[in-house]
Amino acid sequence: MNTFKIAALAGDGIGPEVMREAIKVLRATEKKFGFKLEITEAPVGWAGIDSDGKALPEKTLALCKQSDSILFGSVGLPDRDATIPKEERPERAALLRIRKEFSLFANLRPVKLPKALAHACPLAKERQGDGIDILVVRELTGGMYFGQPKKTENLPDGNFRAIDTMVYTTPEIERIAHVAFKAARLRRKKLTSIDKANVLENGILWREVVTRVGKHYSDVTLEHQFVDNAAMQLVLRPTQFDVMLCENMFGDILSDEAAALGGSLGMLPSASLGASSGEKIFGFYEPAGGTAPDIAGKNLANPIAQILSAALMLRHSFGLNEAAAAIEIAVGKAIDSGNRTGDIFNPNESGAQKIGTREMGDAIAAAI
Numbered sequence: 001m002n003t004f005k006i007a008a009l010a011g012d013g014i015g016p017e018v019m020r021e022a023i024k025v026l027r028a029t030e031k032k033f034g035f036k037l038e039i040t041e042a043p044v045g046w047a048g049i050d051s052d053g054k055a056l057p058e059k060t061l062a063l064c065k066q067s068d069s070i071l072f073g074s075v076g077l078p079d080r081d082a083t084i085p086k087e088e089r090p091e092r093a094a095l096l097r098i099r100k101e102f103s104l105f106a107n108l109r110p111v112k113l114p115k116a117l118a119h120a121c122p123l124a125k126e127r128q129g130d131g132i133d134i135l136v137v138r139e140l141t142g143g144m145y146f147g148q149p150k151k152t153e154n155l156p157d158g159n160f161r162a163i164d165t166m167v168y169t170t171p172e173i174e175r176i177a178h179v180a181f182k183a184a185r186l187r188r189k190k191l192t193s194i195d196k197a198n199v200l201e202n203g204i205l206w207r208e209v210v211t212r213v214g215k216h217y218s219d220v221t222l223e224h225q226f227v228d229n230a231a232m233q234l235v236l237r238p239t240q241f242d243v244m245l246c247e248n249m250f251g252d253i254l255s256d257e258a259a260a261l262g263g264s265l266g267m268l269p270s271a272s273l274g275a276s277s278g279e280k281i282f283g284f285y286e287p288a289g290g291t292a293p294d295i296a297g298k299n300l301a302n303p304i305a306q307i308l309s310a311a312l313m314l315r316h317s318f319g320l321n322e323a324a325a326a327i328e329i330a331v332g333k334a335i336d337s338g339n340r341t342g343d344i345f346n347p348n349e350s351g352a353q354k355i356g357t358r359e360m361g362d363a364i365a366a367a368i
């Protein structure tokens, strides 16, 4: 029987509540599809500081290294931030450390707006078509955010000059392009590559390399869009997109724009992928939102983002496509039956019932 090792790091705020529901759904999937998941929980974030004095305790990091993937909740409690130095805070000491440690270079952010939740989307219904279903693939370790030189200089006239540098190499573009084409193959087989080839050297290289990589994926339709047009198209006709491939900064911006179309942060999963060894790709899977301290511990959080993050893990790290799809279908069924946590509840919607975190997890697990 195939066995997969998962480090489950729930973290702070709503993290433990939504993680509990994701594990419940994973267990239901394991039973149905006959694989084995070794899930080990460990503290991270303020939970790590409280138990071991560090946001990423050594034993947690060791567990991650022995695992095939990390299923992550979220970390950070703004009320406690002032009590420790910036570099020891969970967002830096745990999140950034993990990204670096595991060389997570590809960020996948799917945005899916089920028809039943059309009311939660800021776009008019006619722009939503048959439902929005987009995957943004963002390069995570290169481009403007990391290129050197990066500094602010004093000028002789007393002014300052700030310099950031956009740098990409051919292999960096190739490896993210392969991730995006492979993801498109598992979806509607269309890839829109985003660049600024009319102005930036980086854009010209990006377009050349993506086009070349595309020759290995003749079953995927490739098109190119300038980033400014893509930003506009996302609000004008979002249904034209399947997979959007972006460099780091463009992806940062467009993935948040796309996320706003999904209706609620509580619905949005994400995956960050590292290097592959054979069939297995090490990945870090987390909801797009944070610790939501305003609703933590009250059975109010929407666990769907965490549950869909677990589905992404089954698909992208373990190749369990059928089981991943089963989770996504079960989420759809739970929504279609009218189950709503507070963030997606509309009192005018007939047949909708407001339920809690635990009840939403139960409904999805039952639908597997």
Ligand code: NAD
Residues within 6 Å of the ligand: 014, 018, 073, 074, 075, 076, 077, 078, 091, 095, 265, 266, 267, 286, 288, 289, 290, 291, 292, 293, 294, 295, 300, 301, 302, 303, 305, 343
């Ligand atoms: P947030 O995402 O935690 O919350 C923003 C709003 O969205 C809140 O009103 C919250 O109630 C709501 N929300 C978020 N997730 C939800 C869910 N699953 N169900 C229902 N509603 C949900 O953002 P914030 O308030 O800016 O940040 C709170 C803390 O989380 C901060 O310490 C921040 O640094 C941290 N954070 C961590 C991560 C991470 O671990 N990856 C990401 C973002 C923010």
